[in-house]
Amino acid sequence: MEKKSSGSGVRLERRNILKLMATLPAAALAPVTPFASSVAMAMPQEAGAQNDAAVYQPKVFHPHELRTIRILSDMILPADERSCSASEAGVPEFIDGWLHVKQGNLLDEIRGGLTWLDMASNRSFQFDFADCSIQRQKQILDRIAYPEKAAPEDASAVVFFNSLRDLVVSGFFTSRQGIRDLPYVGNQPQQQWTGCPPQVRAKLGLVDS
Amino acid sequence: MPDSMSTSSTYDVIIVGSGAGGGMAAYNLTKAGAKCLMLEAGGWYDAAKDSKWLEWQYNAPHRGGGDYTSPMNYFLAADGGWQVPGEPYLNARGTDWMWFRARMLGGRTNSWGRISLRNGPYDFKPYDRYGNGFNWPIGYEDLAPYYDRTEELIGVFGSKEGLENLPDGKFLPPPAPRCYELLLQQASRKLHIPCIPSRLAVLTRPLNGRPECHYVSQCGRACRMGSNFSSPVVLLLPARETGNLEIRTGAMAREILTGPDGRATGVSYIDKKTRKEVQVHGKVVVLAASSCETARLLLNSRSSRFPDGLANSSGMVGKYLMDTVMSTVSGFLPKLMDLPPHNCDGVGGMHLYMPWWGYQESVRRTLPFSRGYHIEISGSRQGMPMPGVLSGTQKLVGGGYGESLKENCRKLYGSFVTLSGRGEMIPNENSYCEVDNNVVDQWGIPVLKFHFQWGEQELRMARHMQETFQEIIHTAGGEVVQSYGAEQRWGISEGGQGIHEVGGVRMGDNPKDSVLNAHCQAWDCKNLFVADGAPFVGLANKNPTLTILAMAWRTSDYIADQVKKGNV
Numbered sequence: 109m110e111k112k113s114s115g116s117g118v119r120l121e122r123r124n125i126l127k128l129m130a131t132l133p134a135a136a137l138a139p140v141t142p143f144a145s146s147v148a149m150a151m152p153q154e155a156g157a158q159n160d161a162a163v164y165q166p167k168v169f170h171p172h173e174l175r176t177i178r179i180l181s182d183m184i185l186p187a188d189e190r191s192c193s194a195s196e197a198g199v200p201e202f203i204d205g206w207l208h209v210k211q212g213n214l215l216d217e218i219r220g221g222l223t224w225l226d227m228a229s230n231r232s233f234q235f236d237f238a239d240c241s242i243q244r245q246k247q248i249l250d251r252i253a254y255p256e257k258a259a260p261e262d263a264s265a266v267v268f269f270n271s272l273r274d275l276v277v278s279g280f281f282t283s284r285q286g287i288r289d290l291p292y293v294g295n296q297p298q299q300q301w302t303g304c305p306p307q308v309r310a311k312l313g314l315v316d317s
Numbered sequence: 318m319p320d321s322m323s324t325s326s327t328y329d330v331i332i333v334g335s336g337a338g339g340g341m342a343a344y345n346l347t348k349a350g351a352k353c354l355m356l357e358a359g360g361w362y363d364a365a366k367d368s369k370w371l372e373w374q375y376n377a378p379h380r381g382g383g384d385y386t387s388p389m390n391y392f393l394a395a396d397g398g399w400q401v402p403g404e405p406y407l408n409a410r411g412t413d414w415m416w417f418r419a420r421m422l423g424g425r426t427n428s429w430g431r432i433s434l435r436n437g438p439y440d441f442k443p444y445d446r447y448g449n450g451f452n453w454p455i456g457y458e459d460l461a462p463y464y465d466r467t468e469e470l471i472g473v474f475g476s477k478e479g480l481e482n483l484p485d486g487k488f489l490p491p492p493a494p495r496c497y498e499l500l501l502q503q504a505s506r507k508l509h510i511p512c513i514p515s516r517l518a519v520l521t522r523p524l525n526g527r528p529e530c531h532y533v534s535q536c537g538r539a540c541r542m543g544s545n546f547s548s549p550v551v552l553l554l555p556a557r558e559t560g561n562l563e564i565r566t567g568a569m570a571r572e573i574l575t576g577p578d579g580r581a582t583g584v585s586y587i588d589k590k591t592r593k594e595v596q597v598h599g600k601v602v603v604l605a606a607s608s609c610e611t612a613r614l615l616l617n618s619r620s621s622r623f624p625d626g627l628a629n630s631s632g633m634v635g636k637y638l639m640d641t642v643m644s645t646v647s648g649f650l651p652k653l654m655d656l657p658p659h660n661c662d663g664v665g666g667m668h669l670y671m672p673w674w675g676y677q678e679s680v681r682r683t684l685p686f687s688r689g690y691h692i693e694i695s696g697s698r699q700g701m702p703m704p705g706v707l708s709g710t711q712k713l714v715g716g717g718y719g720e721s722l723k724e725n726c727r728k729l730y731g732s733f734v735t736l737s738g739r740g741e742m743i744p745n746e747n748s749y750c751e752v753d754n755n756v757v758d759q760w761g762i763p764v765l766k767f768h769f770q771w772g773e774q775e776l777r778m779a780r781h782m783q784e785t786f787q788e789i790i791h792t793a794g795g796e797v798v799q800s801y802g803a804e805q806r807w808g809i810s811e812g813g814q815g816i817h818e819v820g821g822v823r824m825g826d827n828p829k830d831s832v833l834n835a836h837c838q839a840w841d842c843k844n845l846f847v848a849d850g851a852p853f854v855g856l857a858n859k860n861p862t863l864t865i866l867a868m869a870w871r872t873s874d875y876i877a878d879q880v881k882k883g884n885v
């Protein structure tokens with residue numbers, strides 16, 4: 109069990125990561141299969157339509173905020189050939205519920221960020237963010253989505269977008285749909301444990317010891 | 318219904334608390350034939366029914382994520398957490414003590430990390446070796462047979478290594494390492510830091526009717542199958558089968574009752590359902606409410622005879638509180654990106670770890686601190702992805718959104734590792750707890766106020782951790798993602814955050830500077846014993862629970878023996 113880590117100090121070395129990411133081929137992912145384990149299938153499932161946007165009653169967001177969050181979620185993680193979009197995976201509802209119970213000032217930060225987005229898009233385009241065209245929405249996000257390139261006066265909006273991106277990524281890859289997108293093949297009771305498989309050892313250049 | 322009721326029968330032993338220490342006391346004393354009453358403040362817990370084993374996070378409220386405080390701790394088998402509603406505690410100015418409490422049958426043994434390391438010979442005599450801290454009144458040889466028996470009973474996997482001050486135990490075979498663990502092992506070996514199979518109370522073979530682990534990495538949820546150690550499954554079940562154990566849950570002990578001769582006569586508790594006081598009587602009282610709660614009980618047991626609390630003629634109750642020194646670095650290992658999909662769950666903890674390697678250096682005083690630490694490792698591919706998964710990707714890929722972000726997430730999945738130190742604290746006078754009579758909990762019981770300070774030694778140790786962990790990550794071909802510098806006090810944890818709080822009712826050779834003798838028997842009150850972590854005189858870099866269990870066994874043997882001889 110990992111214990112809660114303290115502090116928020118961050119120092120990062122990014123020597124060659126960007127270059128390295130660019131040279132990697134598309135991720136070699138597990139085939140998208142239904143969950144195999146019969147044990148897992150037999151586990152209780154929570155009733156209710158968590159993902160049913162039509163009937164969702166937000167806990168913290170006003171309708172306009174939720175609408176903006178929906179648009180942002182899908183801009184951050186859109187559908188592609190492998191998996192659905194963030195909003196189809198229930199991410200806006202997840203974020204609303206998370207902010208409802210999370211202590212600290214995350215709710216203020218997200219809500220304040222949404223206000224900033226509307227302010228920025230009204231200043232530039234005389235419309236709220238949600239009512240702008242996708243090109244214009246992208247223009248605004250491009251200002252705050254790349255921390256190292258952002259203008260100093262947008263710094264607090266960059267912080268907001270980092271947090272929102274983490275929330276969307278968290279919400280998506282822990283959703284029923286999103287987790288099948290990852291090469292996670294666990295939560296299946298095993299007869300025995302055999303450790304790091306030979307083909308992975310080979311790829312890592314680990315000689316058998 | 319009278320306002321205060323007392324039950325007429327007298328028990329042989331009253332045990333307060335059902336966690337590691339209380340469970341072990343009950344296991345042995347009931348087997349020795351004693352009629353025992355166990356008081357547990359929390360509710361009943363049965364892992365076979367109540368564990369959230371195998372449930373998917375997407376079916377849980379908030380995907381099961383968050384901290385250890387409800388309602389965010391859906392999966393962790395801990396009623397309570399960093400805060401317990403209606404049961405506050407206070408911090409003195411300048412102290413940020415964090416106190417993790419699990420109010421339930423079995424206490425924190427339902428959710429604990431199962432890391433089970435023996436203290437070694439040096440750990441009992443630190444003053445002799447380092448010239449600071451205090452010696453215990455017992456040595457390794459006193460506890461060794463109890464470590465043996467405890468391991469054989471609860472089941473601990475590990476490997477025989479013959480390392481300095483890290484006694485090998487009666488081990489089950491260790492599970493094979495995970496891929497990222499092998500990478501870190503390769504790196505640490507280059508730096509001459511040992512990396513060996515970890516030692517966890519998880520069954521890799523069937524034992525005493527309990528099945529082998531199913532390797533879904535969910536020990537913290539409590540095991541539905543009973544394949545890891547928890548007090549209710551491994552200790553309380555057999556204790557109840559003797560017919561000698563009665564357990565009362567929802568029973569919040571308030572004070573220990575004493576007679577005119579100063580001996581303990583029983584315990585007064587508040588029944589949480591009725592909010593009424595109940596008094597129960599016993600010939601022997603064993604406290605195992607967890608270190609600080611045990612100190613609190615003694616301090617709250619005041620009478621004209623014991624104005625400063627029971628067993629406190631030395632004034633030492635609450636003193637020399639300790640916790641483990643923690644500091645953490647996380648890194649990104651590019652080699653771990655984009656691996657062929659494979660099951661990386663394993664047991665609910667690390668399969669490899671790095672024990673302390675610097676004993677000779679600390680004797681030669683070539684290190685900037687005395688004592689040592691071990692390194693616990695984890696990787697982001699282990700276990701079910703939970704909220705927080707892939708957080709901070711912008712730090713690695715420069716930000717972004719859209720299809721490229723999604724693809725980057727897939728590539729980055731599973732490529733993060735964390736190294737976290739667990740270091741030895743030297744007990745100091747500035748770290749203690751006391752009762753504040755101005756504030757009570759919802760049961761009317763005065764609460765604890767904490768004072769805690771790390772010393773210069775601990776800060777230097779945290780710095781050494783930061784530097785070493787970064788070196789390991791670099792040697793493994795990785796990049797450091799999160800680390801802490803001087804301005805963040807080297808990332809040193811808050812007191813209590815290690816959830817290894819021990820001390821406060823220490824044992825010793827001299828009634829003037831200790832509360833308990835070498836058998837955890839109160840100097841001032843012969844039929845009062847302590848069986849949790851409160852008697853600890855020091856806190857080695859070894860996680861404390863195996864030692865709590867072994868000491869509780871030794872203490873119970875002593876109680877049984879003394880009762881037989883008519884001495885208590």
Ligand SMILES: Cc1cc2nc3c(=O)[nH]c(=O)nc-3n(C[C@H](O)[C@H](O)[C@H](O)COP(=O)(O)OP(=O)(O)OC[C@H]3O[C@@H](n4cnc5c(N)ncnc54)[C@H](O)[C@@H]3O)c2cc1C
Binds near residue numbers: 356357417571606
């Ligand atoms: C997430 C987590 C991970 C951990 N990992 C490890 C690890 O890997 N290795 C390790 O060695 N340790 C670990 N620990 C610590 C370990 O859980 C404790 O050291 C151990 O449980 C202590 O046992 P105890 O009997 O003293 O107290 P507890 O297990 O806390 O039990 C105390 C019991 O007493 C009850 N109680 C308290 N006050 C009263 C009262 N007034 N009246 C009646 N009952 C009362 C409580 O409700 C509780 O049930 C971990 C803890 C946590 C939470």
